[in-house]
Amino acid sequence: MSGRPRIAMCSPEFYGIEYEINPWMRRSRPADGPTAAAQWAALVGLLERAGASIERIEPVEGLPDLVFTANAAIVHRGLAIVSRFRHEQRRGETAVDAAWLRGRGFEVEELPEGMFFEGAGDGLFCGETLFAGYRQRSDAAACQWVGERLGCRVIPLELVDPVYYHLDTCFCPISPRRAIWFPAAFDSYGQTAIREAVEELVEVDAEEARRFACNAVVVGDRVITNTGCPSLHESLAARGYEPQATCLDEFTKSGGSAKCLTLRLDGEDAAAWRGP
Amino acid sequence: MPTASADVPPGGPLETVEIRGHIIDSLLLPKVLDAIMARGGSFVIREIEVGEHRDDASRAVIEIRGPTPQRLAEILAEVADHGAVSLHPVDCRLVIADIEGAFPENFYATTNQRTFVRLEGDWVEVDDQEMDCGIVVDAGTRRARCVAMTSIRVGDAVVVGHGGVRVEPQQRAESRGGFEFMSSPVSTEKPKGVAIRDVARELFEVRQAGGLTLLVGGPAIVHTGSDGHLCELIRRGYVQRLFAGNALATHDIEQAFFGTSLGVHLERGDAAEAGHEHHLRAINRIRRVGSIRQAVEQGLLESGIMYECVRNGVEFTLAGSIRDDGPLPDVITDTLEAQSRMRQQVRGVSFCLMIATTLHSIATGNLLPAWVKVVCVDINPSTVIKLSDRGSFQTVGLVTDVQPFLRAVIEEIDSLEAAADGQGGR
Numbered sequence: 151m152s153g154r155p156r157i158a159m160c161s162p163e164f165y166g167i168e169y170e171i172n173p174w175m176r177r178s179r180p181a182d183g184p185t186a187a188a189q190w191a192a193l194v195g196l197l198e199r200a201g202a203s204i205e206r207i208e209p210v211e212g213l214p215d216l217v218f219t220a221n222a223a224i225v226h227r228g229l230a231i232v233s234r235f236r237h238e239q240r241r242g243e244t245a246v247d248a249a250w251l252r253g254r255g256f257e258v259e260e261l262p263e264g265m266f267f268e269g270a271g272d273g274l275f276c277g278e279t280l281f282a283g284y285r286q287r288s289d290a291a292a293c294q295w296v297g298e299r300l301g302c303r304v305i306p307l308e309l310v311d312p313v314y315y316h317l318d319t320c321f322c323p324i325s326p327r328r329a330i331w332f333p334a335a336f337d338s339y340g341q342t343a344i345r346e347a348v349e350e351l352v353e354v355d356a357e358e359a360r361r362f363a364c365n366a367v368v369v370g371d372r373v374i375t376n377t378g379c380p381s382l383h384e385s386l387a388a389r390g391y392e393p394q395a396t397c398l399d400e401f402t403k404s405g406g407s408a409k410c411l412t413l414r415l416d417g418e419d420a421a422a423w424r425g426p
Numbered sequence: 427m428p429t430a431s432a433d434v435p436p437g438g439p440l441e442t443v444e445i446r447g448h449i450i451d452s453l454l455l456p457k458v459l460d461a462i463m464a465r466g467g468s469f470v471i472r473e474i475e476v477g478e479h480r481d482d483a484s485r486a487v488i489e490i491r492g493p494t495p496q497r498l499a500e501i502l503a504e505v506a507d508h509g510a511v512s513l514h515p516v517d518c519r520l521v522i523a524d525i526e527g528a529f530p531e532n533f534y535a536t537t538n539q540r541t542f543v544r545l546e547g548d549w550v551e552v553d554d555q556e557m558d559c560g561i562v563v564d565a566g567t568r569r570a571r572c573v574a575m576t577s578i579r580v581g582d583a584v585v586v587g588h589g590g591v592r593v594e595p596q597q598r599a600e601s602r603g604g605f606e607f608m609s610s611p612v613s614t615e616k617p618k619g620v621a622i623r624d625v626a627r628e629l630f631e632v633r634q635a636g637g638l639t640l641l642v643g644g645p646a647i648v649h650t651g652s653d654g655h656l657c658e659l660i661r662r663g664y665v666q667r668l669f670a671g672n673a674l675a676t677h678d679i680e681q682a683f684f685g686t687s688l689g690v691h692l693e694r695g696d697a698a699e700a701g702h703e704h705h706l707r708a709i710n711r712i713r714r715v716g717s718i719r720q721a722v723e724q725g726l727l728e729s730g731i732m733y734e735c736v737r738n739g740v741e742f743t744l745a746g747s748i749r750d751d752g753p754l755p756d757v758i759t760d761t762l763e764a765q766s767r768m769r770q771q772v773r774g775v776s777f778c779l780m781i782a783t784t785l786h787s788i789a790t791g792n793l794l795p796a797w798v799k800v801v802c803v804d805i806n807p808s809t810v811i812k813l814s815d816r817g818s819f820q821t822v823g824l825v826t827d828v829q830p831f832l833r834a835v836i837e838e839i840d841s842l843e844a845a846a847d848g849q850g851g852r
């Protein structure tokens with residue numbers, strides 16, 4: 151099914167740093183509401199100009215991280231496997247996301263009891279393979295379960311640095327054969343597995359990784375990231391992409407950036423199952 | 427394909443795990459096998475099915491042996507994180523205590539980390555988490571809690587072995603929480619300003635959130651003339667619980683009665699005539715009226731840390747030791763009784779500040795679960811190191827003088843309060 155790329159987003163009306171569940175979050179370093187709203191709106195603008203249609207999830211008071219829609223679910227064709235969050239603080243999001251996805255006609259499924267999986271934050275398709283992060287948030291058994299449920303090859307990757315606690319903070323497929331990555335977020339097994347499975351890798355340095363260079367949204371040739379990633383943008387431009395920067399620093403305070411704020415509903419550009 | 431490791435006895439403890447899914451391309455299988463070897467275990471792959479096509483899952487059944495039950499449990503915990511699960515997950519095993527004040531043999535010894543036990547297929551979180559205890563299960567309420575050896579009663583159902591017990595270690599980044607200022611837990615050389623600011627912020631946030639701050643203090647607070655600062659913290663609502671020994675309370679009261687600490691005038695720094703008797707006279711005076719509270723209520727004791735505790739509703743626990751003079755009537759001289767009172771008093775504590783006491787800091791560190799933030803301030807780095815060596819890894823240490831530390835903390839709190847007031851007025 152082709153057509154305009156569909157992206158689910160949730161406005162940051164109730165966004166804030168109300169707890170600390172990753173090394174980025176500090177309650178003493180709160181997000182500024184108006185600035186966050188402006189940054190979010192700028193991202194929406196860039197995505198719309200890239201041709202995407204934005205579908206909005208209604209924000210909910212008391213669920214400050216609902217803005218990070220990447221963690222709502224992992225979507226595969228008409229199926230959405232909703233997240234089961236490791237941290238209790240985020241568990242209230244699941245019911246909201248599930249209801250919204252059902253309303254959009256998705257078949258919604260939950261993980262078996264006892265498993266944690268945090269949606270597109272930890273599950274990214276590159277070609278026919280699902281790359282899945284575990285240890286920090288999702289668990290390895292859940293990665294395997296998702297792979298089995300979707301009937302695809304899955305490569306579970308241990309995330310060894312709590313700073314890069316979701317796979318989408320250190321790995322970003324940009325086409326079915328190409329991905330951006332920050333190698334130090336993985337151990338040697340993970341690095342080897344990625345090198346074997348992805349044809350071409352674009353490496354990000356430590357400084358730009360901390361600016362969330364890997365947390366990019368891809369719409370066609372456009373690759374949108376936080377500001378402060380000039381080397382990556384140069385590498386992407388050299389490969390024929392059109393990189394765009396927009397400041398998302400109010401969201402990086404929570405450990406999220408461009409990609410975290412979006413959930414692609416019709417399949418990422420890098421996912422082979424998306425079809426022409 | 428058997429693999430032997432030198433230090434694994436052939437009849438050592440054994441567990442069979444299964445790992446399935448995409449374990450070849452992801453290198454999960456070699457990773458699990460390496461993890462077993464790296465921890466001194468050995469394995470035999472009993473079954474392996476490798477998927478024929480790219481999308482096919484594979485499966486391996488691995489028999490793991492460890493050199494000891496403890497080491498096997500560590501290996502199992504590690505490989506479970508990579509998705510290798512025990513083929514026959516079991517409920518925790520319970521044995522009924524047959525002797526008062528002692529666990530059954532092979533009891534599960536707890537850590538200070540969040541722990542779960544499996545009861546009839548469900549994982550139940552253990553309450554009152556504390557290191558070096560056992561776990562007692564109440565079948566009726568399906569609850570589990572940590573219980574100290576001496577508190578075991580005949581008939582208690584005690585968890586034995588490691589089966590059906592799961593520990594979720596506090597992530598280092600998480601446990602550091604607000605204390606990102608240090609990459610090493612003990613700091614002697616680093617700038618103290620940031621650390622002090624973080625301590626003040628923690629105290630402030632706990633107070634704002636209506637949480638409980640526990641202060642564990644030694645007599646140096648009085649000897650160094652820092653008691654006024656502590657009194658101020660108490661008056662301003664930054665301390666809800668106090669743990670100390672006979673000495674802190676005695677010298678504080680001596681100071682209130684005679685203006686001396688250990689016979690030395692704090693104002694002038696010289697020894698008072700017959701000053702060495704002051705602390706005994708102070709203790710005696712309190713013993714004559716029955717308790718510190720009585721002394722405050724009768725108007726006998728009119729200032730100091732203990733006075734402020736009584737006046738401001740701070741619950742204090744004074745634990746005795748073998749070298750105590752007196753002691754004060756409030757001092758609990760039975761060690762087990764003191765431990766049990768402290769155990770009850772640490773419940774609900776969200777922040778613990780330990781100042782200038784090795785004995786009481788370590789005793790308190792033993793009782794706190796790993797997720798309670800602890801800052802230990804001492805002029806002697808070894809106090810902090812001892813705390814960490816005993817498993818209180820969540821401790822952040824600050825090697826500094828008490829007096830300037832407390833003064834600076836209060837200054838920081840002043841500015842936090844001012845900033846908060848400013849915001850409130852907008």
